[in-house]
Amino acid sequence: MTAKTPAVLILLGPPGAGKGTQARMLEEKYGLVQLSTGDMLRAAVAAGTDAGKAAKAVMEAGNLVSDEIVINILRDRLTQDDCRKGVILDGFPRTTVQAEALDTLLAESGQKINAAVSLEVEDAAMVTRISGRYTCGTCGEGYHDTFKQPAKDGVCDKCGGTEFKRRADDNAETVASRLEAYHAQTAPLIAYYKGKGRLECIDAMGDIDAIAANLNAIVDKATA
Ligand code: ADP
Ligand code: ADP
Ligand code: ZN
Numbered sequence: 327m328t329a330k331t332p333a334v335l336i337l338l339g340p341p342g343a344g345k346g347t348q349a350r351m352l353e354e355k356y357g358l359v360q361l362s363t364g365d366m367l368r369a370a371v372a373a374g375t376d377a378g379k380a381a382k383a384v385m386e387a388g389n390l391v392s393d394e395i396v397i398n399i400l401r402d403r404l405t406q407d408d409c410r411k412g413v414i415l416d417g418f419p420r421t422t423v424q425a426e427a428l429d430t431l432l433a434e435s436g437q438k439i440n441a442a443v444s445l446e447v448e449d450a451a452m453v454t455r456i457s458g459r460y461t462c463g464t465c466g467e468g469y470h471d472t473f474k475q476p477a478k479d480g481v482c483d484k485c486g487g488t489e490f491k492r493r494a495d496d497n498a499e500t501v502a503s504r505l506e507a508y509h510a511q512t513a514p515l516i517a518y519y520k521g522k523g524r525l526e527c528i529d530a531m532g533d534i535d536a537i538a539a540n541l542n543a544i545v546d547k548a549t550a
Contacts, residue, residue: 331437333358333412333549336419338515339445340508341501342455344530344537347468348445349416351538356545359408363418365466366399367391368493385495388503390511393423400424401431412549420512425519441548442519443541445530449505456496463489474534 335358337345349360367385370378377399381391390396400418403409419425432438447455458471464487469476476483482490495504519525526544530537 332410333545334415334432334437334439335413335545335548336415336439336442336519337417337445338442338512338519339530340447340449340452340512341504342452342459343445343447344455344534345416345445347474347534348538348541349414350466350468352414352541352545355542356412356549358412358414360414360416361400361403361409361418362416363396363400363420364416366403367396370399386500388495388500388507390420390507393421393427396420397424397427400428404431419515420507422514422518425515439519439522439524441526441544442515442524443526443528443544444516444519445528445537447530451531452505453498453501456501457498459496460490460492462487463491 333356335352337349339345346360346362346364349362352358353360367378367381371382371385372378377395380395384391396418400415404413415428419428428439455470455473458473459468460471461468462482462485465482465485467482467484468474469490480488480490482488516525526548528537528540528544
């Protein structure tokens with residue numbers, strides 16, 4: 327009997343669509359590893375690496391970091407041992423060049439994409455979602471001022487942490503550039519994955535648990 331190839335799921339969607347929120351839920355339910363290039367880049371900026379230095383101003387302006395930097399970071403992460411459990415790509419690929427690089431990387435290790443799920447949301451909802459977003463400084467759990475508050479005010483549901491943080495780029499001015507980058511550079515990936523027979527679409531305007539239920543059904547089918 328041969329071992330099952332690790333699952334590869336992609337979450338596509340504009341900033342604030344709920345990719346990170348859903349990826350963490352999938353990670354818990356299926357034991358997959360969430361790979362967020364945004365988190366990796368923020369870690370590189372905080373660590374002051376060369377990639378982080380090059381990415382900082384670009385991220386603050388709400389533009390996309392160069393394909394070369396992002397592909398290198400993702401490649402290094404994807405080849406680490408824990409990724410053999412299967413991965414959820416959150417925020418990667420974001421350009422056609424990145425999508426093609428991913429296909430090559432996966433082909434090299436005999437893997438394939440199980441499903442690319444597009445989280446569909448109205449642009450008008452984005453500003454509200456992004457401007458109310460904050461995360462636990464200890465475990466990274468995501469929250470929202472209105473839509474997802476911790477059960478106990480000021481205390482993280484997951485880890486009991488009491489320190490929270492907001493992202494520097496989560497402001498109304500930057501959101502406009504990020505949405506523009508999404509429509510110009512990332513939205514074409516919907517057709518890319520449709521052409522490969524891998525696309526699934528989900529209405530991501532509903533509540534978090536209802537979206538998760540739809541997503542779970544897709545994952546069950548795509549990994550059966
Ligand atoms: P992304 O990773 O796509 O940028 P997040 O998962 O960080 O998006 O979600 C953005 C913000 O919106 C967070 O504050 C999150 O708590 C909240 N959020 C996520 N999904 C929903 C939803 N279905 N309805 C309302 N708010 C949501
Ligand atoms: P969001 O889902 O809210 O847009 P992310 O955390 O995914 O936020 O990304 C934050 C920023 O990091 C992006 O605006 C962009 O500057 C950079 N970034 C993240 N992933 C990529 C990627 N795959 N390609 C280029 N830039 C990226
Ligand atoms: Zn926490």
